[in-house]
Amino acid sequence: MWRTRPWVIATAEHQLREYAVNLPGRLRRRLGEFYPVPDVGLPDFEVRAWLVRLADRLRDSVETGHAPSPATPQTHWEWTACSPGLAQFLGGWFSQDMPEEFEDHDDALRGYLTTPSLG
Template identity: 60%
Template structure:
């Protein structure tokens, strides 16, 4: 019998967050060197919700101490570790290494410096609404769905809650504040799901600035106000 969502989150919620950071990344953690994937998780989590680190350490260590058998996995009673490129016999030791890194980071206060995201997971963790916007409205199908980039932006604005538009605007400001090279902005757009080029004559940073300015002037239509008496 599969676990209820509340039970899953209590037992494996943060473990799942850590493992998700390894998507497309090597699980090459060593006792004296965390992997790039784990560094990304630490960097993001320390600066957004540091209290979750202790939960992650506890859940990972408990899972490693009591690895599930195939029957209980098939019944949905345990979290199935996705394929991270390691043989099954190495998973338990790898989890203990991760837990030790988390414990050391917490106990020694090893807070990673804030920096530009370095992995696909970190880009989306840090800029979730921008990822939704670019991946949803600027996929390779965008030229078939909209006459131009501005039409796609307008469709996002009129179909999205004002709070999400405001969140997107804030994330765009944060991305521009990184003051990246033009090639790095192009990489950021690709990592966040954009599959078409910015419109002419804009380079990536110029289009992001244009987009930010346009969204900054957006005013939600809440309909007519109450009638005056």
């Protein structure tokens, strides 16, 4: 994010602080208003402090301008963030329905490359 959308870091810091102050209950998560916090290996009573520490690290990064060194993406989210077109291609064009829409893999690739704004 630092190299493509640095303002997102400050927005994430703000959102983490808001989430830490107003942790949503089960009903609000069930209604889809909030996503549950992923299991970070901490007991529930320590999650709020962890969110604040994470927000502090983001703020420090924004204030000092220190960004992590570029690295190969490791998670699904990182791959999708750095290569959204590739994620869409692999996730959508080679789905279970591919044989119903295209004759073979080469045909699917041609379809992707000739679709405006995708290829």
